[in-house]
Amino acid sequence: MKAIRSILYAILLSAACAATVMAAPFELPPLVEPANAEHHVGKVIWVDLVTPDLASAKRFYSGLFGWTFRDIHVGKTDYAVAFLDGRPVGGLLHQRVPPGEQRRPAWLAFIAVRDVDAAKRTALEHGAKVVKEPRSYPRRGSQAVFADPEGAVFGVLASSSGDPSDSLAAPGEWIWSSLHAQDPDKDAAFYQALFGYDVFDVPSDDGLDHVILSTDDYARASINALPSHSSRRHPHWLNFVRVVDAVDVAAKAVALGGRVLVEPHIDRHGGKVAVVADPTGATFGLMEWSDTDSKKEPK
């Protein structure tokens, strides 16, 4: 009788504990509101910053792009969803740097898939590693994080509210992503197997390999050979925010405590791009993109 009573107490305790955990789900806003039926496999549909200083990051990105934030605090997790004109544009996750380790904060791109588990299988078959196992979030969908065969880290996300429609990013929104790899040729094969990309080799003036990855007849990302004389030799994804004037925004980034890593310069599309770092060292790109086709491409 005593044993049965103990079991009942334990069940009650278990239920109470589970209820506490379940009562506070980590609820991210849906990617698309109202939900749609669009799916754009291979498109970068979400970007998260992992940072050891959430307050500083919020100040910086708010000052630079006018983002506003909605805080989510559940258990030991501090997260802020960034909005621009009411649209969610990304997330900022507070994560301590493990003691004794020197690690750099980073923006992590999530690429659209239909099925995260299937993506995991394909990724593993083609030489990737799982960094974070597939997991579901209410209203958001399922996601996982992988390292590609060269070690560049990226996420996949099967959004339960559909994918954002194919439209031109507004200034202050993410517009482009580029992968910087040791061997773009092999990496392109990996990402083609995973997302079904059409792969376009594009001419280059520097003798290095550059390719454009495309789905739905839209360019989704580029893969670029790491410059041989670059000191940053580890493969990585770099995400770009659309800006009206890259020189102005780069200067503003410096005034807000950031750094310019690659000075604004004209790129393939005729606008300027630059690479900057926020005050904690997370790197991202700035990209001008005019609404008109009046700019000529550089020869």
Add this chain to the structure above:
Amino acid sequence: MNIVPRRWGVSALGLVLLTVLSACTVTGGGYVGGVYEPYGNDYGGWGPGYHVAPSRRGERRPEQSAPHAYRPAPRSRPAPSIPTRPHGR
């Protein structure tokens, strides 16, 4: 006589306690957002002609190239650009 049921009871209690322990330690509210990058390297080396952006529609493709590990899109197709339709249209 009561030994067998008591053993069952103790086993069940152990199982339930294990469940309690795991339920309480699961970070159900956590978020697996991402990971840090290696530290110590910095940007540089983007020389002239190091282009990372998408093209405007219709950029020419190299007429010939070495065999690739990937399946290249047909040469007749120019490299596509990004969407240009504004939000909400």
